[in-house]
Amino acid sequence: MSAPNVHADAHQEHHPKLQHHFHNMAQQLEASILGMWVFLVTEVMFFGGLFMAYLLYRNMYPDAWLAGSNELNEVLGGINTLVLIVSSLTMALAVRAAQVGHRMWQIANLILTIIFGSIFLIVKYFEYAAKFEHHLVPGSSFDPAREPAQQLFFSLYFMMTGIHALHMVVGIVLLFIILRMAWKNQFSADYFAPVEVTGLYWHFVDIVWIFLFPLLYLIGKHH
C-alpha cells in the first residue's frame, strides 16, 4: 500500500504484518475473525436455499426420497463423515499449534488435514461415477423407469454435495496457502489470523456435511 504519510502513526508498535489501516494487531485479528463469521452467515443462507427445497420436496414426495436415498452408499458416506470429523480435529490442532508458535506440529497437522480432505474428494469421485453408471444423473440419461420425482432428489443430491465438494476444494487450496506461510515461518503468537479463519471455514464445511449425510444417505433406510 502506498503510504505517503508514514509519520502519521509512528508511535504505534509496528508488527510487520500489521496493515496500515488498523491500530494494532488485536484490532486486526478481531476484524479477521468477525469477517469470517459474517462470511459464514452468508454461507448458511446460501446452503439454506437448498435445504428449503429439500424440505419442501421431501414432504411432497416421501416415496421418491426413500427410493433415491436407498441408491446412495451409506458405507462410503459414513467413511467420508469420519474422515471429515478427523480432519476437523487436525485443523483445530493446527490452529492451536500456530497460536503457541509450534511450527513443525502445525505443518504436520496442516498436511494431515489436506490429506483427509483429499480422501473425502476421492471417495466422492467414486460415488459420483457410480451414479453416472446407474443412470441416476438427472437429465436425458436419467433412468426412465424411475418415478420422475426421483429426479428432484438426485438434482438436489448433486447440487448439495457438489457445492459442498466445491467448498472442500476451496478449503484445500486455502490450506496449501497456509501451509506455505507456515513453512516460511510467518506465524507466531502475535500473528495467526489466517490459520484461525481458515480453520473456521474448514469446520463450517465439515458441519454442512454433518447435515448432508443423514438427510441424504440415512433417511428411512429399511433393508
Added chain:
Amino acid sequence: MTHGTQNSPSYLDAPYGIWSWLLTKDHKRIGIMYLISVTVFFAIGGLFAAGIRTELLTPQGDFLTADLYNKLFTLHGVVMIFFFLIPSIPATLGNFLIPIQIGAKDLAFPRINLLSWYIYVIGAVFTLAAVFMGGVDTGWTFYTPYSSIASNTNVVLAALGVFITGFSSILTGFNFIVTIHRMRAPGMTWFRLPLFIWAHYATSLVMILGTPVVAITILLVFAERAMGFAIFDPRAGGDPVLFQHLFWFYSHPAVYIMILPGMGVVSELVAAVSRKQIFGYSFVAYSSLAIAIIGFLVWGHHMFVSSQSIYAGLVFSIITMIVAVPSAVKTFNWTATMYKGSVTWESPTYWVIGFMGLFLIGGLTGLFLGTMGLDVHLHDTYFVVAHFHYIMVGGAIMAFLGGVHFYWPKMTGRMYPEAMGKISAILVFVGFNLTFFPQFVLGYLGMPRRYHAYPEDFQILNVLSTAGAGVLGLGYALIVFYLVASLFKERNAPANPWGATGLEWQIQSPPITLNFESDPIVTEDAYNYAGRAGHGGHAKKAGEV
C-alpha cells in the same frame, strides 16, 4: 493543491496513472470507480426505458416488435436493479463515507473492497454479453418454468451476470458490517454514529442475509436450464412457486437495500439543511434495523395471486402493514427535524424535499398493494409499476442524487453552480411525477404491465407519461453535464461548504489518502448543531488510545 496546508496530498493526487486507480485499495477511489460504473449502467438502463416509453406513445405495437419490447423491459429491470440501484448508494457514497464518518483510515478489508468492484465489472460483462447476443426476455424476475425450460433467449448469460454481481453486493455488506463493528474511532459509540452509518449497517444485514439466497436460486435455474437438472420443473413434479418464494425472499428485502441507504442520506441532509439536531435520533436509528428485520417477513405479498395459501397471504398482508410503521417513523422525524429548523434553500434542500414527497406517495400506495383484496385487482398492472418507481426512482434516486450533490465538494474538491443543482432537482421532480403519476391511473383503470400494445382509451395518459420521461431524462443529463464540467475547474470547495457536522466535514476537501492527519477522538453526539458555534468541531488530536 491550492489550499493544501497539510503535508499529505489528497487521495486524488497521491499517485497518478491508470494502475494507481485500477489496483487501489483506497475506499475513496473505489467509491469513485463505482460512481462512474453505476452512472454508465444508469445511462444504459435509461436507454432501454426510452425504448419502452417510445413504443408506448401509440396504442399499436408499431415501433418495436413484441419480442424486442419484452427484451427491453427485461434488460431495463435487470440493469437498473442489479447494476444501478443495488450498488448505487452503498458502493459509492457508502464506500466513500463510512470509514471517514466513523473515524477510520479505510474499510476493514480494502482488498476485498477492490475485489467487489471487479466482481461487479465481471457480472456486468456477462450481462452486456447477453444483451449483445440477442438479449433476454424473461422479465427481471426470471420466473420459472419460462426462464428454465421455455424461453429461447440468453437466460444463462444474463442469470450468471446477476449471480456474479450478487457477490459484489455480499462483499460490500460484509465489509461494512465488520468495519462498523471494529473500526470506529475512540469515542465513536454506537449512539454517536451518524444515521447514514445506521442505515448502511441495516442495509448490509439485508445484503448478507438475502443475496446468498438469490444466488443459490439463480444457480438452481442455471442447473435446470444448462445441465438438465430438475428443480422447479413441473414435469418432474417440481414446484415453480418454490422459485417465487426463494426469489422474493431476496428480492423483496432488496427493495430495502435500495431505499435504506437513501434514508441514511436523507437523515444527514435533513439535519444539515435544517441546522438542527435530528428529531428522535434513536427512533430513526432503530427504525433502520426494524425495516431490515421486518422486511424479511413480507415477501409473500408479491405472490397473493400465485397458489400461495390465503392464510399465508393474510399474514404477509398484516406484516406488510407493520413494515410501513418504521418508514413512517422516519418520515415523521425528518419532518419534525425541519419544523422550526433554520432551513436554508440550498440545492440539497430541494432534493431532500423532493425525496420526502415522492417517498410518501410511493410508501402509501404500497399499502394499497399490500391489501390482499385490492391487490387482486391491481396485481400486474401499471399501478404496481408506478408504485415501485416512486420508491426506487422517486425515493432511492432522489436520495442518491441529493447525496451526490451534498458530498460532491467533499469527493472532488469542486463546487457546482448552485442554480443548476436547484433547476435539475425541480426538473427531475416534475418530470418524475409527469412520468409516473399517470401510471397509477392507468393501472387502476386496468392497463396491464409488460405489453407493447394497449387499448386506445389509454393513449392520453401514456403520452403524458412519455413526455414526463423526456423531462426526467433531460434533468438527469443536465446533472451529468454540470457535475462533469465542474471537474475541469479549479478546486474551490472549502472543507465544510454546508456548515454541517460530522467527521467528514472536519477534514480537507478532497480528503488525504488516509483520511485524517491524526487519529480523531470523538467527544460529542452526531448532529450537534446547537453546540457547534465556536466549538471548532469534534475532531481532536489523538492522545493515548
